[in-house]
Amino acid sequence: MDLLSPVWLTLKLAAVTTVILLLVSTPLAWWLAQSKSKWAAVVEAIVALPLVLPPTVLGFYLLLALGANGMIGGPWSALTGSALTFTFTGLVIASVLYSLPFVVQPLQNAFVSVGKKPLEAAWCLRASYFDAFISIILPLSLRGYITAAVLGFTHTMGEFGVVLMVGGSIPGETQVLSIAIYEHVEVLDYGSAHTLSVGLLLFTFIVLLAVYFINRRFPTHAD
Amino acid sequence: MRINARFDVAYSGFDLKVDLDVPAKGVTTLFGPSGAGKSTVLRCLAGLERSNNGYMQVGDAVWQDESNSYFLTTQQRALGYVFQEPRLFSHLSVQKNLEYGYKRTPKNERHVEWDQAINMLAIDHLLQRKPHNLSGGEQQRVAIGRALLACPKLLLMDEPLASLDKERKREVIPFIRKLHDELDIPVIYVSHSLEEVLQITDTMVLMREGESVATGHITQLCSELELSEYLGDMSGSVIDTRVVAHEEEFGLTRLGFDGGELYVPQLPIEKGHGQRVHLLARNVGIALQKPQVTTSFLNILEATVVEVAVPDITRHAVQIKLDIGVPLLANISRKSLYTLRLEPGQKCYALIKAVSLAR
Numbered sequence: 336m337d338l339l340s341p342v343w344l345t346l347k348l349a350a351v352t353t354v355i356l357l358l359v360s361t362p363l364a365w366w367l368a369q370s371k372s373k374w375a376a377v378v379e380a381i382v383a384l385p386l387v388l389p390p391t392v393l394g395f396y397l398l399l400a401l402g403a404n405g406m407i408g409g410p411w412s413a414l415t416g417s418a419l420t421f422t423f424t425g426l427v428i429a430s431v432l433y434s435l436p437f438v439v440q441p442l443q444n445a446f447v448s449v450g451k452k453p454l455e456a457a458w459c460l461r462a463s464y465f466d467a468f469i470s471i472i473l474p475l476s477l478r479g480y481i482t483a484a485v486l487g488f489t490h491t492m493g494e495f496g497v498v499l500m501v502g503g504s505i506p507g508e509t510q511v512l513s514i515a516i517y518e519h520v521e522v523l524d525y526g527s528a529h530t531l532s533v534g535l536l537l538f539t540f541i542v543l544l545a546v547y548f549i550n551r552r553f554p555t556h557a558d
Numbered sequence: 559m560r561i562n563a564r565f566d567v568a569y570s571g572f573d574l575k576v577d578l579d580v581p582a583k584g585v586t587t588l589f590g591p592s593g594a595g596k597s598t599v600l601r602c603l604a605g606l607e608r609s610n611n612g613y614m615q616v617g618d619a620v621w622q623d624e625s626n627s628y629f630l631t632t633q634q635r636a637l638g639y640v641f642q643e644p645r646l647f648s649h650l651s652v653q654k655n656l657e658y659g660y661k662r663t664p665k666n667e668r669h670v671e672w673d674q675a676i677n678m679l680a681i682d683h684l685l686q687r688k689p690h691n692l693s694g695g696e697q698q699r700v701a702i703g704r705a706l707l708a709c710p711k712l713l714l715m716d717e718p719l720a721s722l723d724k725e726r727k728r729e730v731i732p733f734i735r736k737l738h739d740e741l742d743i744p745v746i747y748v749s750h751s752l753e754e755v756l757q758i759t760d761t762m763v764l765m766r767e768g769e770s771v772a773t774g775h776i777t778q779l780c781s782e783l784e785l786s787e788y789l790g791d792m793s794g795s796v797i798d799t800r801v802v803a804h805e806e807e808f809g810l811t812r813l814g815f816d817g818g819e820l821y822v823p824q825l826p827i828e829k830g831h832g833q834r835v836h837l838l839a840r841n842v843g844i845a846l847q848k849p850q851v852t853t854s855f856l857n858i859l860e861a862t863v864v865e866v867a868v869p870d871i872t873r874h875a876v877q878i879k880l881d882i883g884v885p886l887l888a889n890i891s892r893k894s895l896y897t898l899r900l901e902p903g904q905k906c907y908a909l910i911k912a913v914s915l916a917r
Contacts, residue, residue: 452645455606458632459639460659460708470658474649 338527340507341515342534348423348511349491352430356438356487357480359431364442365468369451383436393433394500401425401501421503426511429501430491437486445479446472478550485546489539559583559617561712561744565602567609574598574609574768580761582617582712582744585734587755587776590765590788596748597642599765600714603746604639605632616712616744636667638705638713638743642720644697646689652700653685659708670709670741678740679703679733695726699733706741713737713745719754727754734758752792756836756916764788781885783867783877786839793877794838795886796916801829810856817883821856822913834916839877839889843909846898857910861886863900880908 363382367375385393401408401419407428408419419425449472457467473480495513502509504518512535519528559582567574574595580586588596601607603614605622608629614622621630638659646655660672676682679699689697698718705713718734719727735758738745749755755762755776762779764772772785777796779785786793797820799813804824811825813833820835827833849858861880869876869892876895880886886908890898900906 452641452643453647455632456639456641456645456647457658458606459604459637460704461633461636461662462658463633466662471647475647477649 337506338530341510341512341531344423344507344510345492345512348426348430349488351427352434352491353438353484353488355427355431356434357484360435360438360442360483364439365446365472367439367443368446382439385433386436390433390494390496391500394429394497397425397429397432397497397501401428420501421505421509423502423508426498426502426509429497430494433494433497434487434490437490438483441479441483441486442476445476445482448479449475481546481549485542489542492535492539559744561586561614561616561746563599563603563612563614565599565609565612567598567602567607567612569598572768574602576602576765576768576770578763578770578773580746580763580773583742584738584760585745585747585758586761586763587747587749587759588763588765588770589749589752589755589759591750593767594750594765595768596750596765597716598768599770600639600716600746600748603712604637604714605630605635619711636709636711638708638710640698640701640705640713640715640718642717644689644694644701646697646701646704648689650689651685652681652687652689652692655689655700656681656685656704656707659704663707663709668709670706670743672707674740675703675706678736679706693726694722695729698722698726698730702730702733702737706737706743710743713743715745715747717748717750719749719751731757752789756796756834777884780836781879781887783865783879783887786877786887791840792838793887793889794836794841795884797835797837797884797886799833799835801825801827801831801833803829815884817881818859820859820910820913822915825915836914836916837886837910838912838914839887840875841911841913842880842886842888843911844878844880844888844890844894844898844900845907845909846904848907849909853909855909855911857913859886859908859910861906861908863902863904863906865902866895866900869895880906882908 367379398420400406403409403412403418412418419428453471453475454467457471462470493513498511498514504510504514512531516528516531561578561580561582563576563578565574565576572595576599588599590596598607602609602612611624612622613624620628621635622628647658679702681699681703684692684696684700692700702718719730722730737743747758759776762774762776763770764779764785772779777798780794780796797815799815799820802812802814802819804811809824810821813820813822813835825833849855859882861882863878864881864885865879867877874891875889876892878888878890878900880888888908
């Protein structure tokens, strides 16, 4: 088994997932931060589900939904000719759902702490809603974005249960780091398991360390 | 050119009922105690709050007419807003803060010159700094500059001095006064401090419990008996005067107004220049005969009684409105009213104990 192939696959999965998550979570977190609707609480609860749900439960339902006869997989296979289960695309969809709260919550907190005041000031200076968001809210929420990106990335790197259910272990396609480690252990190849585990441990630690270090060095922008 | 606005909004536990008709020139102050709805009016004017039956017009331009479902968003209104707290963008330098609205103003609408605003507010030495390195007064001056450079057709100021201490207030007030001397932008100003209002206001709108109670020029409004109760012991007439002459040997300045002259301690102002004075009602007494050389009062003016307020038997004092060429409020004891038997039309003399200078 190629030792590095799961590493690249995992990094690719985490990167793609993080990019999609940042794009999807920005409007969602913004809405949650602003909304006074009672539905906001319902949406918040749904977003937070992956935090507490056993990954196997999420993975099980995703397996059904993404399969050739599933809610998402059905139309997808009609369109493309193949189901989403046991594919990289399927893994991305599963990872986005699985890591959603880790990105939405830091963003939501950042938006709440920036508040509406700078935004109103920008509107009074002729900035359109979109312009004001890009030029004022984004830079003032930068720390929230860094935290969200890192948590989303590292959490996706470490997922196991959902991937196992939805993606299985196809080398080069769905065999990510955590799965590879598990398989090395199963065949008693402790050396390879060690190499990958220590690598993952160090990488995650260094990334987190960098983030917390940056967060301490640069105080928030909120007044 | 006038500014017209009507807002009628029911908030929970608070009804806003405002009808504004004020000149689109100089400084108009919404004056009233905290909780009177002044800031909410400003937010409605800015389009930050929308009421379903609002109407607003600046000169010929209608900004909101809900009877036709017409509503310009804040961005479309070409206004400047100075908030209670400076609300500078903390990630941008002072320069970038000032440029924010300026750059978003189309070139043909840039009627405020960059250098003019910077020099007027004396902020050119701050341009490279970040907002958190500025003092409160400096921050508020930058906020005013930022609003001006967005070249507004109407400038809204919500107690811009409230967060500043006395010294900083004294630092910023001259800049606000310069605004309407140097730039032809109408200002709507919110305040609950009479001292502040006296220094900068032309037109005053009195607000009580969400309603606009009275509108008028400050010199006229402050002499209304019905309104004086709102001001408590700060009630008194406001008179715009001019320096007539200095009496150097006595260290005095004579101020002239339509009804006569007032002595005040010598002012460092040249002859002919304007000076607004505040004559607190409690500092004005009344005599039926002209005191001859038997008094030390410098300011004794012929007066006619115009109106006597209905005495309130729970209070010892009563307000009298006199005419000395301009209206003048006096506060005398009920006992004095009883002995002098003052009635409208009666000739008398106003004895002015002290004159406060407003600007």
